[in-house]
Amino acid sequence: MMIRNAVIxxxxxxxxxxxxxxxESPFMMYEANERQISADKQKRMIEDLTSVENSTIFVAEVDHGLVGYLLAIGGSSNKTKHSAYIVVGILQEFQGKGIGTALFNELDRWAKGKLHRLELTVITENSAGINLYQKAGFKKEGTKKHSIYMDGKxxxxxxxxxxxxx
Structure with missing residues (x-):
């Protein structure tokens, strides 16, 4: 497994x-086929996030194929540029194999001296995600009540x- 910066x-x-x-995951913000993703949109996202100092994309690669990603989306205003919002996704068959930990370790190395705060949100029923984030040093700050509507509730x-x- 290799963790590296995403390239065009x-x-x-x-x-x-x-x-x-x-x-695969019911815990991602978007459901399957809910949004139109294209290679061109991905290129623009890679360009946009890698062109600013407080944002980046890391990918996890196994046998020349991508199996996971971590986006750090930096704040855009003077008051929030010290922080980044984190989005992470890992293919189901590669979960529990240290890829999430490796992605967060790379994030820590990259963020050192650049950022002061990393933040994310996670569905309270996503125990595997919560465990990963806590292992990476994240702490719960609060609860967004009824923030997501899924599975009829x-x-x-x-x-x-x-x-x-x-």
Whole structure:
């Protein structure tokens, strides 16, 4: 397994990976086929996120194929540019194999000296995700009540964050 920065030539694979993660996981924001993702949109996202200092995309690669990703989307205003919102997705068959931990370790290395705060939200029923985030040093800050509607009911999300030294 290799964790590395996403590059423009990853756009097609990243598009397919994102689509598959959204098909496999009920915990992603978008459901399967809910949004139109294209290789061109992925290229623009890679360009946009890698062109600013407080944003990036990491990918996990196994046998020359992408199996996971982590986006750090930095704040755009002067008051929020010290923080980044995290989005992570890993193919189901590769979960529980240390890929999430490796992605977060790479995030920590990259963020050191750049950012002060990392943040994310997670559906309260996503125990595997919560465990990964806590293992990576994230703490629960609060609960967004009824923030997501899925499977015919409203569910809560936790706000989680990690404060970085420096």
């Amino acid at each position: 030539s990853d756009a097609e694979q990243l598009m397919r990976l994102t689509q598959q993660v959204e098909r 409203y569910v809560d999300e936790y706000y989680m964050s990690k404060l970085l030294e420096g």
